[in-house]
């Protein structure tokens with residue numbers, strides 16, 4: 001069906017197609033719109049294009065578009081004659097000041113009555129920092145809110161995807177704040193049980209008697225104060241998933257009761273004598289080694305085997321340096337959307353401290369650090385002064401031993417940060433600049449200053 005009324009063409013010629021196109025593209029002020037002829041010469045250049053590239057229409061009209069936008073990075077500058085249309089292609093056109101800007105390119109070619117390429121209309125929308133952080137271009141992954149570029153985390157996600165379909169019990173091991181609950185929720189969401197409840201309990205947070213009544217419920221009069229019957233989590237999670245966080249802290253007497261539910265899908269509420277049957281999938285998590293706990297006699301061996309049918313390990317954040325960068329920018333992007341401050345760069349000394357930090361509270365701590373920076377700091381650059389005191393006090397020489405043991409380099413300065421960024425990204429300048437918290441132009445300048453050659457030294461590095 002046509003998108004316009006039969007009167008549109010008449011109206012268009014009365015107003016003037018040129019004026020209509022100009023006004024229309026003004027309405028799209030989030031990016032640049034331009035038209036080219038069959039030879040790639042610019043025929044139309046919107047106000048948004050002037051703003052984005054710092055080039056007036058007067059300076060650009062009639063010039064080859066590839067030259068105007070500095071398409072020299074081995075990318076096909078056009079490709080439209082063959083493809084006909086392009087959607088959300090990532091390109092890096094050049095601004096008047098020489099800086100490159102990452103954009104999404106959407107374009108449509110026109111063909112004349114003989115099928116000959118007759119030019120095209122293009123729309124370039126600059127990519128937001130938060131989109132880069134979300135890893136839309138790089139090989140990162142967002143899976144039910146879990147952001148990562150770390151190979152071990154990606155492997156964990158793969159396992160979760162595969163076991164979600166099954167009924168297997170999963171044991172997630174990781175330090176506090178590494179995302180164990182997030183992963184458990186993802187597993188539930190991916191499973192056939194996703195329309196039934198997902199309930200969670202921290203086994204370390206309650207006294208043994210309260211924990212028992214929370215898990216299994218109690219009948220009226222079961223103990224002093226049990227004024228009415230209470231349905232436990234196992235009953236309420238029927239058909240769904242129960243997440244037992246810090247399962248290693250479960251008292252031995254409750255371990256026996258949990259084992260029975262796992263083996264027989266049945267239990268008796270506190271003070272009751274009727275056996276209740278339930279269908280609940282268990283996902284357990286711990287920061288301890290259950291094997292060690294078993295050896296020490298604190299955890300039942302039979303229960304350990306029941307729980308760790310599929311073990312999943314989440315590494316601490318200090319061992320996932322690519323994720324520090326990714327999660328920082330993701331968190332910054334969220335604050336940029338809602339706060340009064342807009343951060344688009346991180347000062348190199350601040351970035352160095354963030355990357356060198358041992359993150360004992362893992363991702364939860366990182367989120368809080370960004371919140372702190374937005375609460376106390378001002379301006380577009382996140383500086384060292386915006387970070388909590390522990391970041392400002394730590395000298396590179398005083399980096400915790402755990403990190404040194406984990407094989408982390410300590411930085412001596414900006415040059416080291418640039419080298420590390422190139423090393424870890426295999427010489428990809430765009431990704432390396434993002435890793436170092438610098439704009440591409442600044443990264444380029446500093447790389448030159450320290451005479452670091454990305455091609456000779458780092459391309460093909462396995463990062």
Ligand SMILES: Nc1ncnc2c1ncn2[C@@H]1O[C@H](COP(=O)(O)OP(=O)(O)OP(=O)(O)O)[C@@H](O)[C@H]1O
Nearest residue numbers: 145146147148175176177178179180181182363364
């Ligand atoms: N990879 C990730 N991507 C995005 N957000 C994450 C990631 N990992 C953790 N988070 C966020 O960090 C916070 C802590 O995560 P979560 O509660 O899942 O950790 P945990 O290991 O269960 O912690 P604890 O053992 O202390 O309960 C949450 O806000 C969570 O959304």
